[in-house]
Amino acid sequence: LDPSGVTRVTGRIQGVFPRQKWQFEAAEGQALTITMLAASGTLDTLLDLTSPSGRRTAYNDDASDPALGVNAQIVRVQLPRDGIYTLDATRYEGTGSYELIIASL
DSSP: OOTTSEEEEEEEEOSSOOOEEEEEEEOTTOEEEEEEEEOSTTOEEEEEEEOTTSOEEEEESSOSSGGGTTOEEEEEEEOOSSEEEEEEEEEEEOOEEEEEEEEEO
16 A cells, blocks of 8 residues: 555456456554546446455445445445455446545545
8 A cells, every 4th residue: 555545556347357356465453445436438346355364344336425426435444454455346347447546544
């Protein structure tokens, strides 16, 4: 994660590559908000975060904020342990490019 508190990356979801996995190191108790914004195409984003032990920590298909539409957002997740987390950036449906924003709170 970027020391500034906000990490931004971009990616693309296609028919043959329906997901991209991103890994980052984080500390127990650290709180994050993770947003996946469709930037092009017909992409309906979905996020799945797993802990270092492989357990699902958070999941979101559509954000609770109506302004985000069908974009995915995991809000204020508190991480259960130190280690390497895996973020599965994928889709409910569609294809296109996206921006992933991870904000430390």
